[in-house]
Every structure is written in C-alpha cells, then in structure tokens.
Amino acid sequence: MSTAEIPRHGIATVCLSGTLEDKLTAAAAAGFDGVEIFENDLVCSPASPARIGGLCAELGLSVDLYQPFRDFEAVPPDVLAANLRRAERKFDVMEQLGADTMLVCSTVSPDAVDDDDLAAEQLHLLAERAAARGLRIAYEALAWGRFVDTYDHSWRIVRRADHPALGVCLDSFHVLSRGSDPAGIRVIPGEKIFFLQLADAPKLHMDVLQWSRHHRLFPGQGSFDLAGFVGTVLGTGYAGPLSLEVFNDVFRQADPRRAAVDAMRSLLALREPLDGDTLPPAPELSGHAFTELAVDEAAEPVLAGALGALGFTHTGRHRSKPVQLWEQRDARILLNSAPREHARDGGADVTALAVESSDPVASARRAESLLSPVLPRETGADEAALSSVAAPDGTAVFFCRTGEAAPGSWREDFSPTGNATVAGTGITGTDHVSLTQPFDNFDEAALFYRSVLGLRPEQATEFAAPFGLVRSRAVSDDSARVRIALTVARLRRGDWAPRVPSPQHVAFTSDDAIACAAALRERGAPLLEIPGNYYDDLDARLAPPGELLATLREHSVLYDRDETGAFLHFYTDVLGGRVFFEVVQRLDGYTGYGANNAPVRMAAHRHPHA
Amino acid sequence: MSTAEIPRHGIATVCLSGTLEDKLTAAAAAGFDGVEIFENDLVCSPASPARIGGLCAELGLSVDLYQPFRDFEAVPPDVLAANLRRAERKFDVMEQLGADTMLVCSTVSPDAVDDDDLAAEQLHLLAERAAARGLRIAYEALAWGRFVDTYDHSWRIVRRADHPALGVCLDSFHVLSRGSDPAGIRVIPGEKIFFLQLADAPKLHMDVLQWSRHHRLFPGQGSFDLAGFVGTVLGTGYAGPLSLEVFNDVFRQADPRRAAVDAMRSLLALREPLDGDTLPPAPELSGHAFTELAVDEAAEPVLAGALGALGFTHTGRHRSKPVQLWEQRDARILLNSAPREHARDGGADVTALAVESSDPVASARRAESLLSPVLPRETGADEAALSSVAAPDGTAVFFCRTGEAAPGSWREDFSPTGNATVAGTGITGTDHVSLTQPFDNFDEAALFYRSVLGLRPEQATEFAAPFGLVRSRAVSDDSARVRIALTVARLRRGDWAPRVPSPQHVAFTSDDAIACAAALRERGAPLLEIPGNYYDDLDARLAPPGELLATLREHSVLYDRDETGAFLHFYTDVLGGRVFFEVVQRLDGYTGYGANNAPVRMAAHRHPHA
Incomplete structure (x- = not known):
C-alpha cells in the first residue's frame, strides 16, 4: 500500500469522556485525522456547530460523520414528513x-413496517434531500434493528434505493457480534461503503444492545478478528477513514487524553498486518532480565532480609545510584532506595520490569512508534544506555540483553559486592510478574503489552475474591518465557477493610517447589501459612495422592490441576506494604496461574498470623 | 401468626464482603439467627470448621446450611464413586x-445424563449416606441446570427418590428469574422443603447465570414479588429460616457491617405484609417540610444571596443554633452554618430533609424498628423534640408537622427576623430533593426510603452523562407529594476532570416556570445558561410550537415530553461547591424528572460561563 492510500484515522467523540471540547482536543493531540461528531456531545456544547467546525479545523481534524440519526425509514406518510423535517x-x-455524511441507523421504531421497498423509497427521498445540500447518507444495520439487522440486508436496501448520495455504513461490532460472515462484504462496491466504524469486544453472553452500549473495546483489546474484517473492507476499494466507535463504560469516565492515545495505538497496531512495514517488527523476547522494586527506608531492610532468606545473594551495587542487585540463578531483583516523587501505595513497589530482547534498540523504537512514552534516564559516563518505556500503570519496561558478553549489558552498571554466593534454594528464574492495574487502564494495558511487546493476551477471567470481584488477564510470548499477569478490582476493593493491599508480586520458577519451600522455611523466609481447610477441600476436589497432600499441607504449598497440567506454588507474606513473592513449579505444561487459589491467598494475606 | 411461628432470619455468608470471621460478626451484629456457610468462605479461613462452629455458637448464630455441593447426580458409576467420596x-x-443440611445444586456437568430415574436413585444413595451421619440433603434446581432447571422438576426427582433425608431447596431467584409460576409450590409438603433462599433482582435482559452471580439484590430492592413467593412457601407449612442468598458485585466489596443491616432490614420489611403487626405502620406523608443545607463560611453568603435572588425571604433565626430559615410559600430552606466534623465534598451540602408526617413519633418508631440509626439531637428547653434518623448516605431525615397550629412544630424553634417578605417569584413549594449516593449505598438507599418512609421506588434508569454513566432511581409517595431522586455514578465520575461536582439539589415547584425564570433573571439569580444547540435539537426532536421554543431558549428553560405529560424546568449554577437549585413545572401529570436533559445540565455545570 503506497503512502497515498494509507487510510485516515478517525474516532467518534462518544469513545471519550468529557465535554465535546475535551474530546476534540484529546483526539487531535493523539494524532487522529478526523472525528465522528456524536449528536449528544454537540447538543451539550455551548459552542455553535460553526464554532465546533472551526475548532476542528484549527485542530487539524476533519468532521467525517455526524451521527446518529435514528428511526427514519419505512414509516407512514405523516411520520415520514416529521422525519424529513x-x-x-x-x-x-x-x-x-x-460534515458531509450523516449516519442513519436501521429503525427500531414501533411506527415502522417490515417493507424493504418502502424503506428503499424513503431512503431515496432522504438521499435526494441530502444531495440537494451536498450531503450524503450512510445507512447502517444495527445488530438489534427491528427489521434490518444484518449488513447484507442494509446493502440490499441501499442497492434498491439506488441513489448516488446513499451508501452503507459498516460497523465491525454490528457485523461480528451477530457472527455474520464478513466475506459477503466483497460484493459491495467500495464507493458504496460510505463509512467504516471499528470496535472490538470481549465474547459475552448477553443482550447484544447492552453488549454494544457498555462493553465495546478498541481493536486488539477484545476477541474479534478486526484485521480480517478491515482487510475485507479495504479489499472492496473503500477509501474512507478507519474510524473507531467504542461505547465503553470505563472509557466514558477515563481521562480522554490517555484514552485517545490508547485508541490511536489500537489503530496503528491493527494496520500492522495490513500495511506491512508501518511499524518496526517486535524483536523476539526470551525472558525476564530483572524486576526492580522501589523501597523506602523502612521497606529496604525487610525486602533485603526476605531476599536473603529466599536464597538470593546481594551481588552488585549500582555505580551511580542507590540500587542493589540480588540474584539467584536467572532470577534477579533490583532494590532501588532512591527517594521517589510519586510513591504509589506502599513502601515497596514494582517500578520496573526488564525483558530480554534480541534487539533492545528496535524494541524501544517499536514502542515509540506505538506512542509509548520513552522514559528519560540519567546515565553515567560508562553506563549502559538502557531503553525503557512507561507501561499504562507507570511501570517502566526495560529492553535488555543480560548475557555476560553482550555489549552494553545493564550488568556493567553494577560493581560486584564480592559477597559470597549464598547456597541457592532451587529458585531458577522469573516465571511472571503480576501487576494490579489502575481501574481505568486494564484494557489499555493488555493492548500495550500485546502491541508494543508483541505478547499474546489470554482471555480475561473474573473471580470472586474475599474483598470484591477481581478480573485477571495474562499476556505472554509464544514460548511463555515472558509472562505478565494483569489484575484489577472490577469495582473497588474493600475500602472498608484495613490491611487489604492492592498487591504486586514477582513469581520465581523452581524445578522442585516442595523442596524449595522446605529449604526456605528452614532459612526462616516469611512464607504465607495456608489454612488447613484449603487442604481438606483440595482432598475432596482433586484427591491428590495422600503423601503429596500431606507434604503440600506441611509446607503450605498450593496445588492446581487442569487439562494442561499441574501447578505447585507458594507465597511469602506481603512485604513492605504491597509486594510479595511467589515460587511456582509448572508440571506437564500447565499454562495457568492457579487462579482458583488466589482467593485463599488474598484472605491469608489479611490474616498473616492467624 | 403467633410468635412461636415467626420464621428465623438467615443469611448466606456469600452475601457479605470480607473474611468468614468478618461476615459472621457482621451477621450476628445485625441480628440474624443463622447463616448458610458458603464453602469458599470456609476454605479461605484459617480457623478449623469446629472453631467456626464454636464462633457461630458464641455469636448466637445457628449454621443452617452448608453450600454449595455441585455436580453430583445422574453420572456413570466411577464418577458416582468419586462424588460420594x-x-x-x-x-x-x-x-x-x-451444620445439618447440605445444599446440592442440580448438575451442570458434562458427565451427567438426562435421566430422572438415575438422578433420583443416586440422590437416594446420597441421602442414605447423609442420614447415616444425621445429616440432610436439600436439592435445588439451578435456573441454568443442565437437565433440571425448574423447581417442579427438582421436586419430581426428590419425590421419586423418596428418602426422609432428601428434600428440596427453593431459591426465589431460580424460580422467578425463569418466570415460573410459584403457585405450583403449593403441592410440595412443607416438611419436604428443607430450605428457602431469598433474593430479589432487577429485571435485566442477560444470561441468567451472569444475572444471578452479579446482580441479585436483597428483597425489596429489585422487581420480584418476594412477598407473594414467601407467602406461598409459608403456606405449605415450611418452618425453616427465611435465608438470604444474594450474589452482588457491590455488596461483595462493601462494608459487611452495613450490608448485613441492609439485609436484615430487607427481611423485616418483607415480613410486614405476611405477619401483620410486626412493624408500626408507615404514617402518611404529605410533603417536604424543609431541606437543610450545611454551609461553611465561604458558602453561606453565596447561598443566602442566591435564595434572596430566587425570591426567598429570610424569615427566622434558630433560637439556639446558627441556622437561618428561608421561605417562599411552602418552599423552605435552612442554612446551617454550625461547624461540622465531617464535611462532605464541598462548602455546602444537603444534610437533612424533612417530610411532613401525619404522626412524626410513629414515623420515627417505624424507622427505629427498621434498624435506622436515630440521630441524637441537642434540644433547648422550649424547643421541639424533632424525630430524625440517618439515611444510608448520612442525610438526616426529619419527620415533622409544619402547620402553624400543630403542637411541637419545628417552626417554634425559630424566632422571626421581622424581615419584610420579599415579593415572591412564583416558587410554591418543594418538588423533590436529589441526592448523589455513595457508590456502595445506592440499593440500600432505595430500600431505606421504601421500607422506612413507605415510599414507592420507580425502576432504576441509566444514562450516559458527559463524565460517565449515571444511574438514577426516584422514590415517591403514592400522591407524589414527597419525591426523592437518588443518583450514583455507575463506575466512577470523571476523576480526571476538574470542577465536576458530585452534586445534590433541591427542586422547587412553580405554576409558571417561564414567568418564574424571567422574574429570577430580572432579580439577578445565578441561573444556568443552556446551549443553543440544545434548543436546535429540541426543535428537531419534539418540535414544540415556535413561540414556546423561542421563550424556552430566551430563558434557558428545558423541556421534556412523554406519555405522562410535559415538563418545564431550569437550574441555577452550582453554589458553594456542590449544591444547586432547580425550578420545575409539571404539566398534565408528567411523572418524570427530565432525565433526558440531565447530561446537558451536567456539561453546562462544567462550563458555567462559556
């Protein structure tokens, strides 16, 4: 596709929170070319339509669509007259x-009749009126339209109406939510597709209207095949904008400046498989290099003590910053005790995660192309220029190469402490990092990790935890060497309850979780006690062999089993207010995270010494 | 019904947030007699079952049910053996x-077969095992059971199984969500109904499992006919507890101590039509007596100035407190400038609403019987002893008699200022008070006003407002002389946006809203400007007569029309941070609140001088 043919990027104002002026400013700042003006946004604005048009022009935004116009067609003559007025x-x-194009949605009116000829005749009349003023009508089948609820039906009516100022509007949600095959779009001439609206969505079993009005997502955040859909539409010769129309309860109240960037990132990522070389490809990732915790004065000795008890050795001191490197095999933790301007919830936070990239510079370039904020970093004269970007929750993501011989390795920034290596406890590396997301940024984070790092999001799951509903979604590379688990309290999280942390954690791998737990207990590590009731229930549910059950119980190791394999894991207490560690052992290719056991852990973290 | 027959009150631990210990303590404090122990709550507890049993006994709670046991019946022999284990x-x-009774839910397992005889045979076997240990099995049809999804089907299987330790569990949600006629319950002998679970729910068009797991409500908060249902079940001779089983995302994370009181209130109110004289009847309410605003030093002159401009006269001074009485016809506002310990969002808040009761003392007694906190009040020697209770959001609700001759009228607490009465502006009284509710207390508030004041809740509605989704529900007496509108931000409310108040307001009545608006503008009242776009859209939508449209536009008066009538209304700016006033005129019996216009008002309150 040549530059001239690159589709323009549009967004409906209904996607964003705020007044119309807030929305337009945010869309322009994120780099959109045009907007769909949602009628209610205009109605609420103190600025006249001419002034809004002028503001759009100043902001470099074209007004690509005015929407929606409802309940027009297939009505008795008196209603038609009122509708034309x-x-x-x-x-x-x-x-x-x-604005030169108006969206007309297929009718849901009790006044309408099921008569395609009448609908076509009246739409022809409307198009005639529009054409007289230099305007066009884009007719869209709502998935819950009273008589017209599929795109092919809307196209049959448009073809029958046969007016140059009448075409169809295609909306990916209305097509894909009904399970319609988009292949039939190929019979529509591209110049008769007047507009293309894009929305993704999670698979939900609910009334399609409620699904559409509350749960749409930006492309790449849900489970629709948007790339296939857009490819089919572009194949017709459609040359209008790719325009987002996303009704989402979270985005409706989130900062529109951030949501607009998230939206634009979704379009850039969507175009990648279509346009080829618009983005630097995502370099292969091969593991977690390190995880950095910021610690305050009180938390530093707690975390250092815990790492020591977990069998980590304090191996390095940063050459210019108050940062300690702790290592055990391929598991690495940095403790950073530099004062912070914006400490989050506690005295210890996960502030950075570092992934091994086959090409760190290319990884950072891709991140930047996808609108990720590149983080400034003060670097000493002989220090590695580490590339890092900010994830939606503010966590820094570093791209690095840890191999001893690799030039520019971050390890060169650390001088050896000379400490004798502690006898390890069987921890071998990092399995995953789990980050509790701010409420507004959960779907944004999934798209960030998917598009920027090239990770694959799993289906989101929800579970009832002791202090409220928790939603969880993991992202990982195809070889599962980099895993990040994102969680969010679906509403809020038991504000009434004291000592309920909104925790983050690092999960380490082990080849023998039980031996590791035994060794850690021996060393006095602050391990989380699991209630006996859990093991009684485990016995009833999964009936593990009696000896295994006894061992799990003895060492407070949790167990899960599903069709992919089995999972042994255990936790530390919450340390320094917010952070804890986990050790996991995956058997027979188990791919999960022991979500069934998470409520037990959450309750136990409230009762650490019960 | 004699005292001996009064059913016991129970609650499932899954209704409440927190650890099992939090839940049990809250249930006992709210006065419940017994609990259903939800398995996951026990599994997460560090206390052994025996210790939990002991704790229940100490708290005066019987353990009425252990639940749920899933996927037992109609399976092949090997699965049966595992299930029996x-x-x-x-x-x-x-x-x-x-606990002597275990809940067994109808199977959803892929291992099960559609064979009632086999299900009955295996349930018989299970009952035999239970009986051998002095236990009983209550079999329940889940609304989404694979083969058994109606109560009559579960009863046919229980009858066929024919074992004294096997009965049915009836759950109002599973029966009423499917639209089943509960009349058929009358054929079940009361002693074969082993357990009765109660939940209300709003009418929702969604997957019944999701509806059940996330949106159940306490009786009286939703739209099911729970009184009819319970009456039918009690008519069989059922003598077990009335036990609440409510899965609700909001309650799951709300303070369990408050939620348990809300739950108990729902049962007390539910029993009223069944038991007759358990509660003092709700005295008739005949209007709003006054609304009290707390004002700080900065807000006081702003509010006083606005009331003056609205045509109110400062008529009285409280004899012992810094409270001003402002009046216009039957509209009365108190401005209370006493320092407050817990000021809410702004310099001015609605802190009390007062309703005219035919028997204030009986109103207060009823409120107390329904677990409403009675508010302490320092009363001077010759002052009226005003009865007041706290609504869920902390607003004080006063019951009073304003008529000049009424003994003990609250007006006697005010000495006249002697101010000459300002020429009124056509405001005649109070139409409604609108209160933004804390997120956790929206459904609790609807039940409070319904049960305590005897008001009728309307269906909740939701609308997309500029800074997020808003849910709204009004309560009123049958003659609509007392109206209270409750609103809540469905998720959050645009924390990103500065100057977005979480407002409260008092709406006054007028017989001629347009003349009133003209008079107020003349007097320099701080009226809210409504955008011209609103009137252009109104013209397109409802086509009011041209002259009316011009007048509405001139005076920034909004308009609504529906099948019940028409509505004229206008607003002031937000005053003192959080409070504003509205003037409304209802035509031809209009019953709504102009919800269509609320987003326009919300945007305009952000842009007061645009």
Whole structure:
C-alpha cells in the first residue's frame, strides 16, 4: 500500500469522556485525522456547530460523520414528513459543522413496517434531500434493528434505493457480534461503503444492545478478528477513514487524553498486518532480565532480609545510584532506595520490569512508534544506555540483553559486592510478574503489552475474591518465557477493610517447589501459612495422592490441576506494604496461574498470623 | 401468626464482603439467627470448621446450611464413586461445623445424563449416606441446570427418590428469574422443603447465570414479588429460616457491617405484609417540610444571596443554633452554618430533609424498628423534640408537622427576623430533593426510603452523562407529594476532570416556570445558561410550537415530553461547591424528572460561563 492510500484515522467523540471540547482536543493531540461528531456531545456544547467546525479545523481534524440519526425509514406518510423535517434540521447543523455524511441507523421504531421497498423509497427521498445540500447518507444495520439487522440486508436496501448520495455504513461490532460472515462484504462496491466504524469486544453472553452500549473495546483489546474484517473492507476499494466507535463504560469516565492515545495505538497496531512495514517488527523476547522494586527506608531492610532468606545473594551495587542487585540463578531483583516523587501505595513497589530482547534498540523504537512514552534516564559516563518505556500503570519496561558478553549489558552498571554466593534454594528464574492495574487502564494495558511487546493476551477471567470481584488477564510470548499477569478490582476493593493491599508480586520458577519451600522455611523466609481447610477441600476436589497432600499441607504449598497440567506454588507474606513473592513449579505444561487459589491467598494475606 | 411461628432470619455468608470471621460478626451484629456457610468462605479461613462452629455458637448464630455441593447426580458409576467420596469429605466438615443440611445444586456437568430415574436413585444413595451421619440433603434446581432447571422438576426427582433425608431447596431467584409460576409450590409438603433462599433482582435482559452471580439484590430492592413467593412457601407449612442468598458485585466489596443491616432490614420489611403487626405502620406523608443545607463560611453568603435572588425571604433565626430559615410559600430552606466534623465534598451540602408526617413519633418508631440509626439531637428547653434518623448516605431525615397550629412544630424553634417578605417569584413549594449516593449505598438507599418512609421506588434508569454513566432511581409517595431522586455514578465520575461536582439539589415547584425564570433573571439569580444547540435539537426532536421554543431558549428553560405529560424546568449554577437549585413545572401529570436533559445540565455545570 503506497503512502497515498494509507487510510485516515478517525474516532467518534462518544469513545471519550468529557465535554465535546475535551474530546476534540484529546483526539487531535493523539494524532487522529478526523472525528465522528456524536449528536449528544454537540447538543451539550455551548459552542455553535460553526464554532465546533472551526475548532476542528484549527485542530487539524476533519468532521467525517455526524451521527446518529435514528428511526427514519419505512414509516407512514405523516411520520415520514416529521422525519424529513427532523433530518433537514440536522442537515442545517451539518452544514455549519462542515460534515458531509450523516449516519442513519436501521429503525427500531414501533411506527415502522417490515417493507424493504418502502424503506428503499424513503431512503431515496432522504438521499435526494441530502444531495440537494451536498450531503450524503450512510445507512447502517444495527445488530438489534427491528427489521434490518444484518449488513447484507442494509446493502440490499441501499442497492434498491439506488441513489448516488446513499451508501452503507459498516460497523465491525454490528457485523461480528451477530457472527455474520464478513466475506459477503466483497460484493459491495467500495464507493458504496460510505463509512467504516471499528470496535472490538470481549465474547459475552448477553443482550447484544447492552453488549454494544457498555462493553465495546478498541481493536486488539477484545476477541474479534478486526484485521480480517478491515482487510475485507479495504479489499472492496473503500477509501474512507478507519474510524473507531467504542461505547465503553470505563472509557466514558477515563481521562480522554490517555484514552485517545490508547485508541490511536489500537489503530496503528491493527494496520500492522495490513500495511506491512508501518511499524518496526517486535524483536523476539526470551525472558525476564530483572524486576526492580522501589523501597523506602523502612521497606529496604525487610525486602533485603526476605531476599536473603529466599536464597538470593546481594551481588552488585549500582555505580551511580542507590540500587542493589540480588540474584539467584536467572532470577534477579533490583532494590532501588532512591527517594521517589510519586510513591504509589506502599513502601515497596514494582517500578520496573526488564525483558530480554534480541534487539533492545528496535524494541524501544517499536514502542515509540506505538506512542509509548520513552522514559528519560540519567546515565553515567560508562553506563549502559538502557531503553525503557512507561507501561499504562507507570511501570517502566526495560529492553535488555543480560548475557555476560553482550555489549552494553545493564550488568556493567553494577560493581560486584564480592559477597559470597549464598547456597541457592532451587529458585531458577522469573516465571511472571503480576501487576494490579489502575481501574481505568486494564484494557489499555493488555493492548500495550500485546502491541508494543508483541505478547499474546489470554482471555480475561473474573473471580470472586474475599474483598470484591477481581478480573485477571495474562499476556505472554509464544514460548511463555515472558509472562505478565494483569489484575484489577472490577469495582473497588474493600475500602472498608484495613490491611487489604492492592498487591504486586514477582513469581520465581523452581524445578522442585516442595523442596524449595522446605529449604526456605528452614532459612526462616516469611512464607504465607495456608489454612488447613484449603487442604481438606483440595482432598475432596482433586484427591491428590495422600503423601503429596500431606507434604503440600506441611509446607503450605498450593496445588492446581487442569487439562494442561499441574501447578505447585507458594507465597511469602506481603512485604513492605504491597509486594510479595511467589515460587511456582509448572508440571506437564500447565499454562495457568492457579487462579482458583488466589482467593485463599488474598484472605491469608489479611490474616498473616492467624 | 403467633410468635412461636415467626420464621428465623438467615443469611448466606456469600452475601457479605470480607473474611468468614468478618461476615459472621457482621451477621450476628445485625441480628440474624443463622447463616448458610458458603464453602469458599470456609476454605479461605484459617480457623478449623469446629472453631467456626464454636464462633457461630458464641455469636448466637445457628449454621443452617452448608453450600454449595455441585455436580453430583445422574453420572456413570466411577464418577458416582468419586462424588460420594467428595460428599463424605464435606460431611466431615459439616459435622465439625454443626451444620445439618447440605445444599446440592442440580448438575451442570458434562458427565451427567438426562435421566430422572438415575438422578433420583443416586440422590437416594446420597441421602442414605447423609442420614447415616444425621445429616440432610436439600436439592435445588439451578435456573441454568443442565437437565433440571425448574423447581417442579427438582421436586419430581426428590419425590421419586423418596428418602426422609432428601428434600428440596427453593431459591426465589431460580424460580422467578425463569418466570415460573410459584403457585405450583403449593403441592410440595412443607416438611419436604428443607430450605428457602431469598433474593430479589432487577429485571435485566442477560444470561441468567451472569444475572444471578452479579446482580441479585436483597428483597425489596429489585422487581420480584418476594412477598407473594414467601407467602406461598409459608403456606405449605415450611418452618425453616427465611435465608438470604444474594450474589452482588457491590455488596461483595462493601462494608459487611452495613450490608448485613441492609439485609436484615430487607427481611423485616418483607415480613410486614405476611405477619401483620410486626412493624408500626408507615404514617402518611404529605410533603417536604424543609431541606437543610450545611454551609461553611465561604458558602453561606453565596447561598443566602442566591435564595434572596430566587425570591426567598429570610424569615427566622434558630433560637439556639446558627441556622437561618428561608421561605417562599411552602418552599423552605435552612442554612446551617454550625461547624461540622465531617464535611462532605464541598462548602455546602444537603444534610437533612424533612417530610411532613401525619404522626412524626410513629414515623420515627417505624424507622427505629427498621434498624435506622436515630440521630441524637441537642434540644433547648422550649424547643421541639424533632424525630430524625440517618439515611444510608448520612442525610438526616426529619419527620415533622409544619402547620402553624400543630403542637411541637419545628417552626417554634425559630424566632422571626421581622424581615419584610420579599415579593415572591412564583416558587410554591418543594418538588423533590436529589441526592448523589455513595457508590456502595445506592440499593440500600432505595430500600431505606421504601421500607422506612413507605415510599414507592420507580425502576432504576441509566444514562450516559458527559463524565460517565449515571444511574438514577426516584422514590415517591403514592400522591407524589414527597419525591426523592437518588443518583450514583455507575463506575466512577470523571476523576480526571476538574470542577465536576458530585452534586445534590433541591427542586422547587412553580405554576409558571417561564414567568418564574424571567422574574429570577430580572432579580439577578445565578441561573444556568443552556446551549443553543440544545434548543436546535429540541426543535428537531419534539418540535414544540415556535413561540414556546423561542421563550424556552430566551430563558434557558428545558423541556421534556412523554406519555405522562410535559415538563418545564431550569437550574441555577452550582453554589458553594456542590449544591444547586432547580425550578420545575409539571404539566398534565408528567411523572418524570427530565432525565433526558440531565447530561446537558451536567456539561453546562462544567462550563458555567462559556
């Protein structure tokens, strides 16, 4: 695709929170080329349509669509007359705005009749009125339209109406939510597709109207095949914008400046398989290099003590910053005690995760192309220039190469402590990092890790935890060498309850979790006690062999089993207010995270010494 | 019904947030007689079943049910053997807990077959095992059971199994969500109904499992006919507890101590039509007596100035407190400038609403019987002893009689200022008070006003507002002389946006809203400007007569029309941080609140001088 043919990027104002002026400013700042003006946003604005049109022009935004116009077609003559009057009033607005296309949704009105000929005849009339004013009508089948609820039906009516100012509007949600095959779009001439609206969505079993109005997502955040859909539409010769129309309860109240960036990132990532070389490809990732914790004065000795008890050795001191490197085999933790301007919830936080990249510079370039904020970093003269970007929750993501011989390795920034290596406890590396997300940024984070790092998001799951519903979604590379688990309290998280942390944790790998737990207990590591009731229930549910059960119980090791394999894991107490560690052992290719056991852990973290 | 027959009150631990210990303590404090122990709550507890049983006994709670046991019946022999083993492990737990009844839900397992005889045979076997240990099995049809999904089907299987230790469990949600007629319950002998679980729910069009797991409510908060249902079940001779089983995402994370009181209130109110004289009847309410605003030093002159501009006269001074009485006809506002310990969001808050009761003392007694906190009040020697209770959001609700001759009228607490009465502006009284609720207390508030004041809740509605989704529900007496509108931000409310208040307001009545608006503008009242776009859209949508439209536009008066009538209304700016006033005129019996116009008001309150 040549540059001239690159589709323009659009967004409906209904995607974003705030007043119309907030929304337009945010869309322009994120780099959108055009907007769909959602009627209610205009109605609420103190600025006249002409002034809004002028503001769009100043911001470099074209007004690509005015929407929605509802319940027009297939009605008795008196209703038609009223509807045409209503349309003319809206044409007045569009002229002032500088919008040339109006979206007309298929009717849901009790006044309408099931008569395609009548619908076509009346839409022809509307298109005639529009054409007289230099405007066009894009007719869209709502998935819950009363008579017209599929794109092919809307196209049959548009073809029958046969007016140059009448075409269809295709909306990926309305097509894909019904399970319609988009292949049939290929019979529609591209110039008769007047507009293309894009939305992703999670698979939900619910009323399609409620699904559409509350749970749409930006492309790449849900489970629709948007790339296939857009490819089919572009194949018709459609040359209009790729325009997002996402109704989402979270985005409706989130900062529109961030949501607009998230939206633009979704379009850039969506275009990658279509346009080829628009983005630097995602270099292969081969593991977790290190995880950095910021610690305050009180938390530092707690974390250092715990790492020592876990069998880590304090091997390095940063050459210019108050940062300790702790290692055990391929598991590495940095403790950073530099004062911070914006400490989050506690005295210890996960502030950075570092992944091994086959090409750190290319990883950072890709991140930047996908609108990730590149983090400034003060680097000493002989220190590695580490590339890092900010994830949506503020966590720094570093791209690095740890291999001793690798030039520019981050390890060169550390001078050896000379400490004798502690006898290890069987921890071999990092399995995953688990980050509790701010409420507004959960779906944004999944898209960030998917698009920027090239990781694959799993389906989101929800579970009832002791202090409220928790949603969880993991992302990992195809070889599962980099795993990040994202969680969020679905509503809030038991504000009433004291000592309920909003925790983050690092999970280490072990080849023998039980031996590791035994060794750690021996060393006095602050391990989390698991209630006996858990093991009684485990016995009833999964009936592990009696000896295994006794051992699990003795060492407070949890167990899970599913169709992919089995899982042994155990936890430390919460350390320094917010952070804890986990040790996991995956058997027979188990791919999960022991989510069934998470409520037990959460309750136990409230009762550490019960 | 004699005292001996009054059903016991129970609650499932899954209704409440926290650890099992939090839940049990909260249930006991709210006065419940017994609990259903939800398995996951026990599994997460560090206390052994015996210790939990002991704790329940100490707290005066019987353990009425252990639940749930899933996927037992109609399976091949090997699965049956495993299921019986699993059941025996749970019987062990029940013995320790002191629970004699186990809930078995109809199967959803892929291992099961559609064979009622086999299900009955295997349930008989399970009952035999239970009986051998002095336990009983209550079999429940889940609304989404694979083969058994109605109560009559579960009863046919129980009858066929024919074992004294096997009965049915009836759950109002599973029966009423499917639209089943509960009349058929009358054929079940009361002694074969082993347990009765109660939950209300709003009418929702969604997957019944998701509806059940996330949106159940306490009786009286939703739209099911729970009184009819319970009456039918009690008519069979059922003598077990009335036990709440409510899965609700909000309650799951709300303070369990408050939620348990809300739950108990729901049962007390539910029993009223069944038991007759358990509660003092709700006296008739005949209007709003006054609304009290707490004002700080900065807000006081702003509010006083606004009231003056609205045509109110400062008529009285409280004899012992810094409280001003402002009046216009039957509209009365108190401005209370006493320092407050817990000021809410702004310099001005609605802190009390007062309703005219035909018997204030009886109103207060009823409120107390329904577990409403009675508010302490320092009363001077010759002052009226005003009865007041706290609503869930902390607003004081006063019951009073304003009529000049009424003995003990609250007006006697005010000495006249002697101010000359300002020429009124056509405000005649109070139409409604609108209170933004704390997120956790929205459904609790609807039940409070319904049960304590005897008001009728309307269906909750949701609308997309500029800074997020808003849910709204009004309560009113049958003659609509007392109206209270409750609103809540469905998720959060645009924390990112500065100057977005979480507002409260008082709406006054007028017989001529347009003349009133004209008079107020003349007097320099701080009225809210409504954008011209609103009127252009109103013209397109509802086509009011041209002259009316011009007048509405001139005076920033909003308009609504529906099948019940028409509505004219206008607003002031937000005053003192959080409070504003509205003037409304209802035409032809209009019953709504102009919800269509609320987003326009919300955007305009962000842009007061645009």
